[in-house]
Amino acid sequence: MSAPPRSFVLAYVGLVLTPLFWAGNAVVARGTVESIPPLSMSFWRWVIALAILLPVGLPGVWRHRKVIRQRLGSLLALATFSVAAFNSLLYYAAVTTTATNIALINATIPIFVALLAWLLLGDKTRPLQILGIVLALLGIATVVARGDLAVLTGLQAQPGDLIMVAAVFSWGLFSVLLRRQAVPLPALTFLTMQILLGTLIILPFYLLDVFFFSGGFEVSRQTALPLAYFAIFPGILAYGFWNHGVHTIGPGRAAIFMYLTPVFAAVLAGVFLGETLGMPHVVGGLLILAGLILATRPGRSPLPAQR
Template sequence: MARYANRSLALAYTGLVLTPLFWAGNAVVARGVVDSIPPVSLAFWRWVIALVVLLPLTFPKVRREWPVVRDHWPRILVLALFSVASFNTLLYVAATTTTAINIALINSTIPIMVALLAFLLLGERTRPIQRLGIAVALAGVLMVIAQGTLGRLISLSFSPGDLFMVAAVISWGIFSVLLRRLSIPLSAMTFLTLQIALGTVLLIPVYLIDLLLVSGGFTLSASSIPPLLYVAIFPGILAYAFWNHGVWAVGPARAAIFMYLVPVFASVLAWLFLGERLGWYHLAGGALILVGLYLTTRNPPAPRNHGA
């Protein structure tokens, strides 16, 4: 039993490391296609593709668990609203009117937001060693974002896009806490399929309004297919599955600390694919983040029994 618990935790932490890697790639792709694919269109078609890929694999299980789905669909709908329908849509919209530095800075407050909401809604407290880990990791994030220069951090200005990012962070924090609080006895893949399906349904009116009155959509081409496939499969299906399991296994506040890795991974990906320079502050900040993660994840609790 102890061996199973250790293996489950190891898988949870591995998934929580891959999640920010995929999300960092999501940010790089979004910035790359912002002039060719409108943000709402990117969000909507991302989830349509993810559902097309996922549904043939999970439909038999969804069908078997349908009585449970029927009883709990309002809860799944609420979770889908704050995750699939809201978070990335708000992030994509934010990317059109604010800088990548500001997005990374605001996104790095997710652990603080989740810890605050977990305390307010669940009464979940952090130990002193965890608070130290949060502080060390946050220092690493700020070092990466500020590129080792205090003046760069102080001189940041805020735009309407920053407000969208704040809304995105709040949305993800609510989702993470509710995911722990709302007990839904479904298998992981059934839950993910319903989460994406209901989130996509919620996005339909938003997409139609944007298509008809705002952006006019985009033209599908050979250059637009790869980024759509990437954001659907990696930061879409895989990252959400990893995050859901990680929150269940280690709790929302501890899982949220791994979001500190997003700006580190984003810096490396930008260096590899966009030719941006990898500076000393990336290495120093990354080291601080890893130390913070170690402090925060020491002596993790044993996972609960899963509903399915």
């Protein structure tokens, strides 16, 4: 039997590394949120990513400037829900919830996309997909409630869990808008514009936070390294690996690798943060996994991976 083509090997390696990088995003955020305020984390992550991308992305932006000018409104809306809102909310969630919870709730993004596509776009939803959505939502409730129904009925959930649900909802809106307002740009040009516009959207909120609330952070090795990680690994590399994997092996097979994110997060959080898995995590995680399998049957479109 001949060896698999190099592109397929790279695709599978990249698709394993992508959820590892996404899991690391939650774990590193949780570990450094005491020294880097969430908005600073979000803003400087994208500034660094933009500085890396601009030399290769700017020529495409110039070539496609007419399309960009015509579709600027759509690009702004997409950047608001993805680069600006999703990541900022995720980092705010890290203040009051665990990396494991962030990853488990984050894993339900396909569920929110399917739900919002049904509500806003009128997508047909099969009975199995409806069952999958219900199971995954029950899984989220189990994780948020920490196995105690009184947490939900008494509105005592951790703020970070609810903020993370809002982040996932924001990414779902981005995904639905991406289908409704598709912008005909090459992947690199689109990514460059999303990061550029998203960074500009975050800027005024970041400045307000620095001058009136958090006071910013001290630049040191302990703060610079996490920011570099956010920019390079879950930002640029994960995006490139994901898109190469989807293009090479197809969206159905690639989507399976998303299920590794909470697994990696649980392991990393246990090793580096001392987080432990309780029964609510196990039960909620299994419900979420079952829901994802049912709701993301082969043939559904892959999710944008700009996280």
